[in-house]
Amino acid sequence: QKEVEQNSGPLSVPEGAIASLNCTYSDRGSQSFFWYRQYSGKSPELIMSIYSNGDKEDGRFTAQLNKASQYVSLLIRDSQPSDSATYLCAVNVQGGSEKLVFGKGTKLTVNP
Amino acid sequence: DTEVTQTPKHLVMGMTNKKSLKCEQHMGHRAMYWYKQKAKKPPELMFVYSYEKLSINESVPSRFSPECPNSSLLNLHLHALQPEDSALYLCASRSTGAYGYTFGSGTRLTVV
Numbered sequence: 001q002k003e004v005e006q007n008s009g010p011l012s013v014p015e016g017a018i019a020s021l022n023c024t025y026s027d028r029g030s031q032s033f034f035w036y037r038q039y040s041g042k043s044p045e046l047i048m049s050i051y052s053n054g055d056k057e058d059g060r061f062t063a064q065l066n067k068a069s070q071y072v073s074l075l076i077r078d079s080q081p082s083d084s085a086t087y088l089c090a091v092n093v094q095g096g097s098e099k100l101v102f103g104k105g106t107k108l109t110v111n112p
Numbered sequence: 113d114t115e116v117t118q119t120p121k122h123l124v125m126g127m128t129n130k131k132s133l134k135c136e137q138h139m140g141h142r143a144m145y146w147y148k149q150k151a152k153k154p155p156e157l158m159f160v161y162s163y164e165k166l167s168i169n170e171s172v173p174s175r176f177s178p179e180c181p182n183s184s185l186l187n188l189h190l191h192a193l194q195p196e197d198s199a200l201y202l203c204a205s206r207s208t209g210a211y212g213y214t215f216g217s218g219t220r221l222t223v224v
Contacts (some may be wrong), residue, residue, distance in 0.1 A: 028223055034213070099168060104153070104154055
């Protein structure tokens with residue numbers, strides 16, 4: 001079982017719609033979770049971090065965490081064409097040294 | 113200074129060349145990371161340094177040789193690479209005890 005799994009894309013939504021991205025993880029000891037946005041050829045850019053169960057909102061973005069279900073999601077409201085990118089779910093995996101493990105990513109296209 | 117700086121941004125090297133990638137941060141972070149990202153794939157962890165000591169080597173071939181000369185600097189020495197090593201190489205740092213990872217803008221490596 002892969003450590004971090006994301007719902008397979010690509011995902012296409014019309015401008016103004018809500019985009020929903022999902023992720024599950026296998027390490028029950030993980031305490032911190034991240035969503036990165038990556039434009040083609042660029043470095044990943046952190047858009048949301050979440051550490052506690054529940055919702056965390058930042059502008060048009062809402063991250064949701066359910067540790068019991070080992071599930072993380074990202075909602076993007078009022079999607080814009082500039083949101084078109086690959087979204088990477090990442091989990092901080094504990095061990096001897098902590099490391100960030102990424103899911104495969106979901107490519108989102110927002111159509112004008 | 114809240115950045116991780118990677119140089120060079122682009123590098124083309126032959127299979128017999130020796131080159132080095134450099135990563136620098138002045139945030140006082142004591143954990144530093146090298147990731148490799150192939151096209152349309154998520155970043156994959158290569159090495160972790162914690163307090164200037166190598167703590168994780170994800171079974172990376174010896175043609176990649178990391179070095180952490182001090183708490184601000186991380187190098188990746190490259191020798192006898194193969195064309196399949198062409199990728200985006202990302203450096204990241206993290207403050208121990210905190211959760212957030214800061215990524216550099218990456219070095220786009222092409223092996224010819």
